[in-house]
Amino acid sequence: MSAPEAPFLERTPVMLSALEHYDYCPRQAGLILLEDGYADDASTVRGTLLHHRVHEPGEDNRPGVRTLRALPVWHHGLGLTGVCDVVEIYDDGTVLPVEHKSGPYTPGGPADVQAAAQAMCLEERLRTTIDSAAVYSSADRRRHTISMDGDLRARVVGTAERVREVMDETRLPAPAADQRCRRCSMNITCMPKVLANHKKFDKLRGALFSPAPETDWDD
Structure with a gap:
């Protein structure tokens, strides 16, 4: 694994999970990042239990697809870092990150930002182009595909900058x-x-x- 380039080191790194928290509620992200204020409830405990398997590093191989779990990723230019729950690599070169969620899926919601950010990190790491990402919802046991269009990519970039401002200014959002x-x-x-x-x-x-x-x- 090569060392991160200078642009990454010179900027405050932003965790991929923080993007979803901020997109859902900036203050929630601020409390977690600045005050270590995370609190559990029944929903978050279910999510933790769901992630026990996907957070265990591993690899599966099936005909036509290689599946990686708990894959560390980063993006030097955006200063992003984190872990992909699941990454599927197909024989035709297609790469698909799959973010796992315990709750119901909301189209265009915060989970889309996190999954898209994973795809952008994978593009840099694997030197490829990714056209779609996915969110798997255990609530409906379905995989929801997300198109990696320009608007979603811009949303990832903007959210990352706003999270970084919260961390650098150490000021809680309203x-x-x-x-x-x-x-x-x-x-x-x-x-x-x-x-x-x-x-x-x-x-x-x-x-x-x-x-x-x-x-x-x-x-």
């Missing part, structure tokens, strides 16, 4: 305080309802840190 918060395992840590209500938050903060009344010591 809470979403919308329907996403109800099913987020980090709701308690994030406190979206409190922090999104700026007037209430400023009032509570002012009461907590208000200076003590001045005392006339000459009396």
